[in-house]
Amino acid sequence: MQIIIPMAGKGKRMRPHTLTTAKPLIPVAGKAIVQRLVEDITKVCGQKVNEIAFVIGPDFGAEVEQNLIKVAESQGAKGSIYYQDIALGTAHAIMCAKDAIKGKTVVAFADTLFKADFVMDTEQEGVIWVQKIDDPSQFGVVKLDAKGAITDFVEKPETFVSDLAIIGIYYFKDGDYLKSELQYLLDNDIKEKGEFQLTNALENMKQKGTKFVPGQVTEWLDCGNKNATVYTNQRVLEFDKGKAHLKGKNIKNTNSIIIEPCFIGDNVELNDSVIGPHASIGANSKVKGSILKNSIIQTDTKITNANISNSMLGIGAEVTGTSIDISISDYTQLIV
Structure with missing residues (x-):
């Protein structure tokens, strides 16, 4: 089994956090989004994963590449890095890792998480993972026949055709066949709304x-913007409630109340505060005289005399003396 993870996008809807950190590397309940995605897919594959190929931007840096290789190796797979220099659509992104597309192949775009209670049927020719949603206009959707087979793929429909949104995870029994269909789009400059789209290749194959x-899937969790990611953090904490990895080492708690579920990283200091529910606090952070709930706090942050909810704070951020719903990037200071 091969897994292809396209993740070179700039994550504009997640700014300012993605100005310094690639969106799939933003932590949710203490783990990077892409790490959770890889772990979940490996679990439902039901067979050995040979290679996990990450398609990233050329400016992600050596440290990011090394961390991604470690994520693959943690699942017993070879990790490989490919680059997408220009964003030209989903089909183009996948083909940037064309050397890794072979045999049984899963393609998973790294801005989504899911909960599933099944093992994938790898004898099917193709499986497209979907979820029913209220507003499908921003997603690719599928239509089904009376027997439950997919009859149509529609990319971001302007008028309603189906409420079954494609969540960005695909299985192909024959990766080489997929590769040939993607190459056909590129060779013949076949685009949809200005980009090379995977859904066009799927339609041709069908x-x-x-x-x-x-x-x-049982539940689909989007990480496309701040509010969605904070909600995803909440749901993942509920899934993982009580697990050991939610508590780090050398946590110092002085007169603070922790309302589970929460993630608290290594060397966090809590003083005279109420933490939770649904708070994730990165390593080496300090919270004093504050109320903190339903938020993602990255490493090395300082929060003093503040009431924070539904928020995201970047690495090294400082917030003092405010009650707020906020999204601030790395090393930002907010003092009221």
Whole structure:
């Protein structure tokens, strides 16, 4: 089994956090989004994963590349790095890792997490994971026939055609066939709304007789913007409630109340505060005289005499004396 993770996007809807950190590396309940995605996919594959290929931007840096290799190796797989220099659509992003597309292949875009209670049926020709949503206009969607097979793929429909949104995870029994169809789009400059889209390749494969079936997840968690990511953090903490990895080493707690579930990293100092529920606090952070709930706080932050909820604070941020719903980037100071 091969896994392809396209993650070169700039994550504009997650700014200011993605100005310094690639969106898939933002932590949710103490783990990077992409690490959780890889762990979850490996779990539902039901067979050995040979290689995990990450498609990143050329400016992500050596440290990011090394961390991604470690994520792959933690799942017993080879990690490989490929680059997408220009954002030209989903099909183009996948083809940046064309050397890794072979045999049974999963493609998973790294801005989504999921909860699933099944093992993937790898004997199907193709599985497209979907979830029913209220507003499908910003997503690719599928239509089904009476037997539950996929009949149509529609990219970001302007009028309603289906409420089954493609969540960004795909299985192909024949990776080489997928690669040939993607290459056909590139060679013939076939674009949808100005970009090379995976859904066009899926449609071509379906027209040639490939049978695609939907894979239904229990819960789909989007990480596309601040509010969605904070909510995802909340849900993941609920999933992992009581697990050992939610508490780090050398936590110093002085007169503070922790309302579970929370993630608290290594060397965090808590003084005269109320933490939780649904707070994630990165390593080496200090919280004093504050109320903190339903928020993601990255490493080395300082929060003093503040009431913070539904917020994201970047690495090394400082907030003093305010009651707020906020999203601030690395090393930002907010003093009221």
